[in-house]
Amino acid sequence: MSALFDRYAQQLAERAAQDLIRVRRVAASPTAPRQVIDGVEKLLFCSNDYLGLADHPELIAALQEGAARWGVGSGASHLISGHSQAHEALEAQLARWARDCIPDARALTLCTGYMANLALLTGLGDREDAELFSERLNHASLIDGARLARARKSIYADLDQLEGQLRASTAPTKLIVTDAVFSMDGHLAPLRELLALAERFDALLLVDDAHGFGVLGPHGHGSLAHSGLRSERLVWMGTLGKAAGVAGAFIAAHPTLIEWLLQTSRPTIFTTASPPALAHALVTSLALIEGEEGERRRDQLDLLRAQLVDGLAPIAAARGWQLPRSDTPIQPLIVGENAAALALSARLDAQGLRVPAIRPPTVPAGTARLRITLCADHEAQEIDDLLAALVAST
Numbered sequence: 001m002s003a004l005f006d007r008y009a010q011q012l013a014e015r016a017a018q019d020l021i022r023v024r025r026v027a028a029s030p031t032a033p034r035q036v037i038d039g040v041e042k043l044l045f046c047s048n049d050y051l052g053l054a055d056h057p058e059l060i061a062a063l064q065e066g067a068a069r070w071g072v073g074s075g076a077s078h079l080i081s082g083h084s085q086a087h088e089a090l091e092a093q094l095a096r097w098a099r100d101c102i103p104d105a106r107a108l109t110l111c112t113g114y115m116a117n118l119a120l121l122t123g124l125g126d127r128e129d130a131e132l133f134s135e136r137l138n139h140a141s142l143i144d145g146a147r148l149a150r151a152r153k154s155i156y157a158d159l160d161q162l163e164g165q166l167r168a169s170t171a172p173t174k175l176i177v178t179d180a181v182f183s184m185d186g187h188l189a190p191l192r193e194l195l196a197l198a199e200r201f202d203a204l205l206l207v208d209d210a211h212g213f214g215v216l217g218p219h220g221h222g223s224l225a226h227s228g229l230r231s232e233r234l235v236w237m238g239t240l241g242k243a244a245g246v247a248g249a250f251i252a253a254h255p256t257l258i259e260w261l262l263q264t265s266r267p268t269i270f271t272t273a274s275p276p277a278l279a280h281a282l283v284t285s286l287a288l289i290e291g292e293e294g295e296r297r298r299d300q301l302d303l304l305r306a307q308l309v310d311g312l313a314p315i316a317a318a319r320g321w322q323l324p325r326s327d328t329p330i331q332p333l334i335v336g337e338n339a340a341a342l343a344l345s346a347r348l349d350a351q352g353l354r355v356p357a358i359r360p361p362t363v364p365a366g367t368a369r370l371r372i373t374l375c376a377d378h379e380a381q382e383i384d385d386l387l388a389a390l391v392a393s394t
């Protein structure tokens with residue numbers, strides 16, 4: 001082998017020695033609680049399709065209708081010729097949702113949440129005299145956005161530390177950045193307190209609602225509405241490939257900020273617009289989320305979550321595992337060491353269940369865990385199956 005590859009091969013070997021190698025499994029059926037993976041039907045507790053919309057007949061029909069109406073590709077970026085009436089309609093719906101919390105909000109759609117966060121942080125933090133205040137547990141895409149932004153950066157672990165950092169800052173533009181729901185923990189950020197600090201120190205509050213959108217709040221309108229917030233200094237980002245069941249993301253904010261992003265933000269300008277058929281399907285997804293079907297699915301999630309937590313508590317207590325409080329369909333079971341989490345996940349896998357082990361760097365060292373996620377399409381019996389398999393695995 002050429003020496004060109006030696007360094008990478010050696011680093012891969014080091015990762016393998018630390019139980020950090022990840023593998024992709026190949027699905028042979030649509031996203032659902034029961035899915036054929038690597039040729040075997042598994043019961044999954046790992047997707048972010050919380051409402052079970054990814055394989056919903058109405059959404060499949062909407063995507064087919066969208067393809068018949070709009071074809072497949074968008075052909076160009078939004079600013080050239082890729083922006084369709086379907087994108088406009090989707091942005092109008094999202095802006096309407098956002099106006100629960102952000103007066104006069106306007107919305108912008110992007111191809112992925114990862115790109116939306118790069119767009120947000122580089123777009124709003126692209127000044128050396130700006131300062132970003134980023135929560136320690138934020139998603140990798142927010143961390144990468146902060147790395148690319150020219151603004152100064154501070155990382156905070158709690159509200160007290162953030163307050164101290166805000167007080168010490170002389171930056172004319174201050175941006176507080178947080179996940180609404182921490183993706184590996186399932187709990188909500190203290191959004192009211194964060195907004196109070198933003199108001200006191202004249203900052204913007206950027207909230208990544210990847211895991212709250214569609215799940216939390218009245219009509220599934222997300223974490224800001226759930227927390228009853230209202231302010232023009234809120235910037236709301238959400239993803240459309242999780243509870244919404246399709247793909248993509250959006251940013252909603254004061255119209256001046258949206259216009260600024262549209263004019264300047266490189267991840268929106270230098271990329272091909274997502275297929276209009278996806279935007280077309282997403283309009284149907286939003287209607288499902290807001291309507292009776294969405295209510296029913298959110299109620300179902302609440303029931304499943306209560307059943308899961310009740311069943312997990314004694315198991316975790318007996319094994320010395322931690323079961324942190326979660327506000328969402330994400331329930332972590334913290335095992336500790338990488339090898340122990342991997343072994344537990346493997347024993348579940350052997351029993352036909354897929355519950356992935358999450359290891360550093362996704363979570364802090366020493367907190368390797370199973371990340372259990374629920375879908376409204378899970379059945380009560382399947383929760384019992386998971387609990388029984390966990391008991392059998394130790």
Ligand SMILES: *Cc1c(COP(=O)(O)O)cnc(C)c1O
Nearest residue numbers: 112113114139141183210239241
């Ligand atoms: C999944 C996720 C993203 C990225 O969204 P994609 O559309 O999958 O690129 C961003 N932020 C958080 C908190 C996420 O969980």
